[in-house]
Amino acid sequence: MYTQGLNNHDATANDTSANSERFQARIDAEERIEANDWMPKAYRRLLIRQISQHAHSEIVGMLPEGNWITRAPSLRRKAALLAKVQDEGGHGLYLYAAAETLGVSREELVDQLLAGRAKYSSIFNYPTLSWADIGVIGWLVDGAAIMNQIPLCRCSNGPYARAMIRVCKEESFHQRQGYEITLTLARGTAEQKAMAQDALDRFWWPCLMMFGPPDSDSQHSDISIQWKVKRFSNDALRQKFVDATVPQAHLIGLEIPDPALRFDEATGHWVYGQIDWDEFRQVLAGDGPCNRDRLAARRKAHADGQWVREAAMAYAEKRRARPAKLAA
Amino acid sequence: MCLMKSGICEMATTSISIAETPLVALMLERADDALILGHRLSEWTGHAPMLEEELALANMGLDLIGQARELYTMAGIAEGCGHDEDQLAYLRDARQYRNLLLVEQPNGDFATTIARQFLYIAFADPWWRSTMASSHPTLAAIAAKAEKETAYHLRHSSEWLIRLGDGTEESHARAQAAIDALWPYTGELFEPGNPDLIAQRVCPDPPTMRVAWNRTVDAILAEATLTRPSADGILRGGRAGRHTEHLGHILTDLQYLQRSFPGATW
Ligand SMILES: [Fe+2]
């Protein structure tokens, strides 16, 4: 997911201090933990890491879709895509603000991203090669994000949960819009349909990887489930996504690029083939098709903006220094 | 040029021709200004100097693209040949575009983008306000909406120009360089309109906007501690379809899919 790969095993979870017990009792009673409430250090660390990865994903995610704004095929599509990518920037903004309630500044978090010390979702390290990618990203990537984020609306951390409620409304709009773009292509000319199928072929497996490593990878129970940050396992969410998406693809005449895919009557689930976890690890390690480009673009924007941010601060200083002139 | 003889290909990939009455030309001028400037602002997406500006630049881009859509639709109706907003935007070539040279200038650094926005909006804002009284009801309605948007754009770009001009030494130098570089394109803002349209009170005559523009520009430049260039803005040609080299590249991006896949619906 946007915070994939976070299977958390932290010894301090077993802390038996009175505070910890009270904290766990509050969590078990489905209470929200707010900024000024006591929380274990490990909980704070976990939340900062998860929320900042999520924020970084929103921001880096603007790049692959931004790649098509100037080339959108109609004015309606152009405006919708620009608004969509702007929404993602807004999500980044809420999420950095949620992280700030845990005592870390946006600047620190952005520095971690630019230094290559923070992660963001692997999906944004894949290139957008045709207009159909814009449809498929909205449909699948925003669709996968929703699967993950709807349970996060009930996350034990209050600020994060509230940010997710706002974000989810917009993500489901993005998902419908993406599906509608894909549907239009699938019902269009032969070339357009091929474009849509090609985009699905390229994005399907990376989208399944968005949910993070398989549950079998973790030997111990995940502390973030105990703390009700996470409500479902990676595989459970992945299955939910596959079950929801396969019929949507079939409905518009597109094929899922998985020869092993079959419907299991007994369980009522779509059974999918083997995910290439080597590719997943490679992309997470920084060697995906676009990792270098994405980070370079973020670094360049930050470096190019340095003088602008300095000017804004210098001007604000000057204004504070001469309040009388201001009033005019 | 399309070498295939099939009628469909000819119709869909070659540029359309426009029955350009003065009213249609007016709509296209204003629509092209808005689209091209909105397109330029949209190029910032993912690359702005801070997240808040990422959102603000996208907002202004969306306002302008929205204005363009309404104006193209209105131009298509006024022309009466069945052209819709997309045909007008995607199937005219650079010589048929009527936008100001100013709005097609590249984004450059943030100071250039802000200066371009400011110099244009300081004109567009009073022009739209005055057009709210248009004798053409649709244009008056578009103006009423556009004026609210341009009022915000003017506030945003003025505030930034002041911050940059009166910020650091570097930002001051960049802001002054941007104003100096764009100044030659400002004369075109005031190119006289069609006398019949002016007489019928369809829109105000651009030269009458000079006083308001001067007042805004002088006040903001002074507060920004920037110097107003002394030369006149002499570069023009956009309204007649004679553009700078930049427009062709914008249209190459903008029109790529419509030109590559003739007749497809998106
Ligand atoms: Fe988002």
Ligand SMILES: [Fe+2]
């Ligand atoms: Fe989204």
